[in-house]
Amino acid sequence: MIKGESDDSYNNLITSVSNQINSLYNDYITKLYEYNNSTSEALDAMEEDNKVKATFFCLVRESEIDSLLPTIRTIQTRFNNKFGYPWIFVSDEEFSDNFKEIIRDKIPQNVSFGVIPKEHWSYPDWIDQKKAEEIRNDKSMSGIPYFNSESYRHMCRYESGFFYRHPLLNGYEYYWRVEPDTQIFCDLDYDVFQWMKDNDKKYGFTLTMREFPATIPSLWSSTQTFLKENPQYIAEDNLLNFISNDEGKTYNMCHFWTNFEIAAIDFWESEAYSKYFEFLDHNGGFFYERWGDAPVHSIAVSYFLNKDKIHFFQEIGYYHKPNLNCPYDIDIWKHYNCSCIRQNDFTHRKYSCGNRYFDVQGLRKPDGWDKMAAI
Ligand SMILES: Nc1nc2c(ncn2[C@@H]2O[C@H](COP(=O)(O)OP(=O)(O)OP(=O)(O)O)[C@@H](O)[C@H]2O)c(=O)[nH]1
Numbered sequence: 025m026i027k028g029e030s031d032d033s034y035n036n037l038i039t040s041v042s043n044q045i046n047s048l049y050n051d052y053i054t055k056l057y058e059y060n061n062s063t064s065e066a067l068d069a070m071e072e073d074n075k076v077k078a079t080f081f082c083l084v085r086e087s088e089i090d091s092l093l094p095t096i097r098t099i100q101t102r103f104n105n106k107f108g109y110p111w112i113f114v115s116d117e118e119f120s121d122n123f124k125e126i127i128r129d130k131i132p133q134n135v136s137f138g139v140i141p142k143e144h145w146s147y148p149d150w151i152d153q154k155k156a157e158e159i160r161n162d163k164s165m166s167g168i169p170y171f172n173s174e175s176y177r178h179m180c181r182y183e184s185g186f187f188y189r190h191p192l193l194n195g196y197e198y199y200w201r202v203e204p205d206t207q208i209f210c211d212l213d214y215d216v217f218q219w220m221k222d223n224d225k226k227y228g229f230t231l232t233m234r235e236f237p238a239t240i241p242s243l244w245s246s247t248q249t250f251l252k253e254n255p256q257y258i259a260e261d262n263l264l265n266f267i268s269n270d271e272g273k274t275y276n277m278c279h280f281w282t283n284f285e286i287a288a289i290d291f292w293e294s295e296a297y298s299k300y301f302e303f304l305d306h307n308g309g310f311f312y313e314r315w316g317d318a319p320v321h322s323i324a325v326s327y328f329l330n331k332d333k334i335h336f337f338q339e340i341g342y343y344h345k346p347n348l349n350c351p352y353d354i355d356i357w358k359h360y361n362c363s364c365i366r367q368n369d370f371t372h373r374k375y376s377c378g379n380r381y382f383d384v385q386g387l388r389k390p391d392g393w394d395k396m397a398a399i
C-alpha cells in the first residue's frame with residue numbers, strides 16, 4: 025500500500041468516528057434538553073399556580089396506541105380537562121415522532137416522552153440468564169399468565185423498583201399510573217392530587233385482587249427475612265392484616281391492583297422501600313420466579329405505611345380487564361355521574377380483597393354489599 029493512501033484511510037476513519045461521536049453527543053444533549061425543558065416547564069407552571077406537583081405516568085409500548093387513546097380520552101374528559109396536569113410516557117424503546125404527534129394532539133397539557141435507561145430494563149449481573157430462560161420454558165407453568173415472558177419480567181421489575189427514578193419524574197411529588205386499555209367512568213369534580221396532599225395520603229388504589237401463588241413462591245419468605253433484619257421499617261399502625269390472615273405467618277395473596285395507582289413518589293424513594301427492593305432484586309425472584317409489581321408494592325405499602333396513609337378511591341370508577349370498580353354506593357354513583365353498572369362492581373366480591381380491606385380499615389360497607397360477596 026502506498027504510504028499516502030493508508031494515511032488517508034486512517035484520517036477518514038478518524039473523521040467518521042469523530043462525526044459519529046459528535047452526532048451521538050448532540051442527540052444526547054437535545055434529548056436531555058427536551059427532558060429538562062418539558063419537565064421543568066410543567067413544574068414551573070405548577071409552582072406558579074400553587075398546584076401540587078403531580079403527573080400522569082404511563083409505561084407503554086408504541087404498538088398499544090389504539091388502546092391508549094381511548095384511555096387518555098376518558099381521563100382527560102372525566103378529570104384532567106378541569107385540572108390540567110401533565111403527562112409522561114416512557115418505554116424501553118424510543119417513541120416515534122408519529123406517536124408523539126398523535127398523543128400531543130389529544131392532550132393540550134404538557135406531555136413528555138422518555139426512554140427507560142438500559143440499566144433499569146436489563147439483567148443485573150448477579151442473575152444467571154440461562155437459568156432464568158430454563159425457568160421461563162417450564163411447560164408445567166404454561167397456564168400461569170405471562171410465565172414464559174421475558175419482557176413481562178423486565179416490566180414488573182421496572183414498575184417495582186425503577187419507574188420513580190426516571191429523570192422525567194424528578195421534582196414531582198405524586199403520580200397517577202395509567203395503562204392502555206383502561207377506563208374511568210365517573211366525573212371527578214375534585215383535584216385528587218391536592219386531596220392526597222391535603223390529607224397526607226401516600227398510596228391510593230381502586231381495585232384489589234389475589235395473586236397466583238405459583239408466581240411468587242419465595243416472595244413472602246424473602247420479605248420475612250428482610251423484615252427480621254430490618255424490623256425498624258415496620259410501621260406501628262400498619263395494614264398487615266390486609267395481606268395476612270395469620271398475623272404475618274403467611275401471605276394471603278391480597279394485593280392492590282397496581283395498574284392504577286395514585287401515590288407519593290417519596291414513598292418509593294424512602295430508605296425502607298429502597299432497601300426492600302434492593303434485597304428482593306438480589307434474591308432474583310423477578311427472573312427466577314415471576315414476581316409482579318402488584319404484590320411487591322402492596323406488601324411494602326402494607327408493612328411500611330401506617331394504615332391511615334392508604335386510601336381506597338371508590339368514586340373514580342375504573343376498569344382494567346376483567347375487573348371493574350364502580351361505586352356500589354348509589355349516592356356516590358349519582359354524585360359522580362358514573363356511567364358504569366354498580367352491580368358489576370368487583371370491590372365486595374368473593375375473589376376481591378375489598379371486604380378484607382374495609383374490615384381492616386374499619387370502613388362502612390355500602391348497603392347490599394353482602395349480596396355481592398356471594399358472587
Ligand atoms: N414499553 C413497554 N411497555 C410494556 C412492556 N410490557 C408491558 N408494558 C406496559 O406495562 C404495563 C403492564 O403491562 P400489561 O401487559 O398490561 O400487563 P398486565 O396488566 O399484567 O396484563 P394484562 O391483563 O394483559 O393487561 C402496560 O402499561 C404495558 O403497556 C414492554 O415490553 N415495553
Ligand SMILES: [Mg+2]
Nearest residue numbers: 203204283344
Ligand atoms: Mg394491563
